[in-house]
Amino acid sequence: MNFAEEDSEDELPPGWEERVTVDGSVYYANHLTKNTQWTHPRTGRKKKVAGNLPFGWERMVSPAGEVVYVNHEDESTTYTDPRLAFAIEEKDHVNDFRQRFDASSTALGVLIGRDLSGKVAIVTGANSGIGLETARSLAKHGCTVVFACRNLEAAEAAIEKIRTEERLNIADNCIAIHLDLTSFATVIHFANTIKSRYQQVDMLILNAAIFGMGFTKTLDGLEMSFQVNHLSHFYLTLLLDSLLVQGSRVVVVSSESHRFANLTLENLSPLSLSPETWRHYWHQTAYNNSKLCNVLFGRQLAKNLQKRGISVFSLHPGNLVSTGLSRNWWLYRMLFFLVRPFTKSLQQAASTTIYCATAPDLLGVTGVYFNNCCPCQESSTAQDDEMARILWNTSIEMIQSVLGPNCPGLEDKRLLDPVSN
Structure with a gap:
């Protein structure tokens, strides 16, 4: 850049x-x-x-x-x-752009002057925290926003709160649709619902995440952090592939925690990611690994979709932002409460997501990791193309191990070894 x-x-x-x-x-x-x-x-x-x-x-x-x-x-x-x-x-090159926003910028500040009428955005985990601020900011500028949430009651309550707080009747642009990332079957049902209602998706924002849980299996028998934070988002994106058109953007909310992951080429396999092999489980490591998978997934997806004119970005929203992410352990709730005066607001935390999803500066740009609305070099592991390819194929293999080899959305999605091409 x-x-x-x-x-x-x-x-x-x-x-x-x-x-x-x-x-x-x-x-x-x-x-x-x-x-x-x-x-x-x-x-x-x-x-x-x-x-x-x-x-x-x-x-x-x-x-x-x-x-x-x-x-x-x-x-x-x-x-x-x-x-x-x-x-x-007017730029001489697509990767030339002026740094207009930083850590103090807000999502609404990034969107000043933008009319997103006619655009459709999907935001996972939009009922609270950064996801809610992301969805509200997009809706405030005319975008149709799908609140993709496990807790439909909370999503409807969030939409009603938007309806009562905003002068413009932007809540009419918001719709809540059930999405439980602990279940691949629910992911398929959600994708089919989206396909039946919309002809295209302009912004797919993969925001939902869990953190701080003890060792837990999902409904599909996989480790909770890995499936919710990475694997189900990966599958959702492939299921919605036909709705992504030229100009669409996929935004993967990752974290700087990806720098502390312990995944390597040697230990990245369906067996190593299986709950049965995790004798010494620590939720922080599981979270770090899932966030590394976010960046690697974004890197490979950007390559796969570049020829179609679809942009993909991954990002870090901010350090210790006060969200519902810390709800699973009292110690984290206390920590987040103590640091809250010194960290970003939710509006500031959503700014980088909004920037990646909407900024005209990024037209034609793809495969970049952002922090504070600024391109940032990800970890050396996250830049490993072979690691990204293996993770892609491993993710497909793990989904098929649950749903069977003929499950929808994965046809011809496996990447060949570069030597074989």
Whole structure:
């Protein structure tokens, strides 16, 4: 990734004004010379904006014949086209982008000026924590959001809370559909429901995770953290493959904990991941390993989908963010409570997810790991292409061991050994 110069370069010289055409092209007017030009007078770069106004805005003509812009959320008006505030530079290369957000940015801050009307997003674990803030932020900007949750009652309550808190009736964009990541059968049922209701998925956000549980088996007989955090998300993505189209994005919420995993090429196999072989189980190691699998899965998926114009990102949302993730052990609940004043808010924690799912800067970019809305180098293990390939095939093998060799969604998905290609 190459970073552009600082935003201070965007400051216009005296006498210049930035304007935008109806079709979204930015141009510059010099009031001293009465000339206009398409390039920025300082940087020489061209800019463009989205063709539509931000969600909730309307272009109107006043009785005096003047064009004004109305924000229906607070009924404020302005003569300045609001799209100008969110102009994007035309890039020489897809991996060139300006660092506009950081650890203090919020999800809603990232989305300022965006109209996501007509887009469909799926957010797993959207009933609480970072998932809820992610879903609410997307819905607030017009996106149709599927709350993919095990606890439907909690998901409906979250949607009702959105309905009562927001000025715009954004809750009409939200729908709760049951998804239990401890059961592959439920994953299949959820995917079939999505296919029956939607023609495409623009954002698939794999957010749900568990942490801090003692050794527990899922309904499918697999270790809980591995299936919920990785394996069921892996399977869900393959089942929804036909709904991912050019421009769709898959966002895998991982963690910096992936750097402390102990998975290697030597011990990555269905046998080593089987609960029966775990004589010395520690939930933190299980969590770290599942988060490494998230990044490796994102890496391989990005390669598989790149030719179709589908972007895949993995990310770290923040350190010790106060979410329901710590609910499974009192000691973690106390720790998270004590550090809460010094960590990100949920809105800040959701910002990197929202950035990866929606940022125009990332158009054409894929296979990148993000932290604080910034590209970040993942661990050396997470960059191992052979490790990613073996994990992919191992994941398929483990799902088939539960559902049988002819289970849906896995046809022709196994990756061949590079030597065989």
